[in-house]
Amino acid sequence: MFSTMYQATGFKRALILCQEGKLEEAEALLKSLQEEFLAICEENEALKLQLSEVADVLDLADKVQFDGQKYWLLDEDERKGPFCQVCYDRDGLLVHLQRHDKHWECQSCRSLFMIPRNEKLPTQKKEFMRTTLKKTIPLFLEREMG
Ligand SMILES: [Zn+2]
Known part of the structure; x- marks a missing residue:
């Protein structure tokens, strides 16, 4: 028409x-x-x-790195995360994992990820998300580390 x-x-x-x-x-x-x-x-x-x-989503996908079980977000020398592999693969959502003694847990889908002995903790810089990601992205779920 x-x-x-x-x-x-x-x-x-x-x-x-x-x-x-x-x-x-x-x-x-x-x-x-x-x-x-x-x-x-x-x-x-x-x-x-x-x-x-x-x-924007493709730009985000460029910065997401899989470590064999979880996702991390990379920006120059900064690494943020980790994020749930199940939630990202299924829904495109970056859901922060909660750290426990020997594993990470997803509060959304309850997946558990064992923590390798040599795994480095992420550096925390909270401005990163706000400056890099625009509000128009519906796929991103921001959640504070608990
Ligand atoms: Zn999940």
């Missing part, structure tokens, strides 16, 4: 109507073409927004 072909032929028809002196019909046609044009502009804006959200 919103095809450019339809509009092209619509404009041509309006021109022909004008040339034939059928001005009221031409006016009605131009009005409907204008409505379609505005609808297409809205759709275009929505698509642009969607595209930038996808680009």
Whole structure:
């Protein structure tokens, strides 16, 4: 319905109507073409927004690293996390894991991840998330370490 072909032929028809002196019909046609044009502009804006959200998510995916059982978020020399592998793979959500004595636990899906003896603790810099990730990303779940 919103095809450019339809509009092209619509404009041509309006021109022909004008040339034939059928001005009221031409006016009605131009009005409907204008409505379609505005609808297409809205759709275009929505698509642009969607595209930038996808680009942000891909940018995030670039920074997510899998250590064999959990995910970590990398930014230059900083490592944040860990995050639940099950939740990220299934829902695209980065859910912080809670640290226990010998394992990490996901508060969302209750998955457990054993802590290897040589695993380094992440450095904590809380500004990182806010500056790197925009509010438009619906996939990210921010949760404080408990
Ligand atoms: Zn989980």
